[in-house]
Amino acid sequence: MLRRPRGSDAIAIRRVVAETDVLDLNSTYAYLLLATDFADTTVVAETDGRVTGVITGYVPPQRPDVLFVWQVAVAPAAQGRGIAGAMLDHLVRRVVGDRGGRPLTVEATVAPxxxxxxxxxxxxxxxxxxxxSEQPHFTAAQLDPDLTHADEPLLRIGPIVTPTAI
Ligand SMILES: CC(C)(COP(=O)(O)OP(=O)(O)OC[C@H]1O[C@@H](n2cnc3c(N)ncnc32)[C@H](O)[C@@H]1OP(=O)(O)O)[C@@H](O)C(=O)NCCC(=O)NCCS
Known part of the structure; x- marks a missing residue:
């Protein structure tokens, strides 16, 4: 089942992100904000009552036509079954619907x-x-003074015009 998160999901969301072993792990408090104030632009996948996937996102205040996707995580045992793709499709359909059908561009930063x-x-x-498309965005120097973090260029995908085609 794919659904909006609730505050009670924050700990499980953090667990799923931790289980991936590759994503930056944020505080429970950060995931609580995402699961409440940003619930309209975040989605969780639930399997047998357990959170198995999450996409966190928000609409950047300066770019209201954009859904910025922050973290995409699927628990290792649930990977390879289409959960992440289904979550992003669901989220985009929801956000386009909430915005009365206005076109939406998905953005995300991805290390090379x-x-x-x-x-x-x-x-x-x-x-x-x-x-x-891809363009420079966050730099290693912005992310880590020791430059151990890679640059995070920006991917822009869209505009997605027709939610019914999703
Ligand atoms: C990346 C991740 C979210 C994919 O989740 P998933 O549920 O297994 O992905 P899906 O089954 O929905 O696959 C969606 C598409 O991504 C591709 N994909 C997913 N994992 C992949 C991998 N490890 N290598 C190459 N392609 C991959 C699939 O081939 C699929 O494309 P297709 O439908 O054209 O074949 C998951 O492996 C994960 O949580 N990884 C660790 C965290 C991470 O790297 N997050 C950033 C992802 S944006």
Whole structure:
């Protein structure tokens, strides 16, 4: 089942992100904000009453035509079954519907060496027949003074015009 998160999901969301072992792990408080104030732009997947996936996102105040996707995580045991793709489709359909059908562009930053993430967004773009572009965005220097973090260029996917086609 795919649904909006609730405050009571914050700990489980954090667990799923931790289980991936590759994403930056944020505080429970951060996930609580996302599960409450940003619930309209966040989605969880639930399997047998347990949270198995999450996409956190928000609409940047300066770019109201954008859904910025922050973290995409599926618990290792649930990967490879289409959960992440279904979550993003569900989230985009919901946000486009909430906005009265106005076109939406999905943005996400992806480290150059994160092949699964790139494949995931490329697959989303193909599925919806929209272009995907890449431009410089967050830099290693902004993310870590020791420069151990890679640059995070921005992927832009869209605009997605017709929610019924999703
Ligand atoms: C990346 C991740 C979210 C994918 O979740 P998932 O539920 O297994 O993904 P799906 O089954 O919905 O796959 C969706 C698409 O992404 C592609 N994909 C997913 N994982 C992939 C991988 N490890 N390598 C290459 N492609 C991958 C799939 O091939 C699929 O494309 P297709 O339908 O055109 O074949 C999951 O592996 C994960 O949580 N990884 C660790 C966290 C991470 O890297 N997050 C950033 C992702 S944006």
């Amino acid at each position: 060496d994160n092949a699964p993430s790139r494949a995931f967004f490329a697959s989303f773009a193909r599925r919806h027949g929209v272009p995907i």
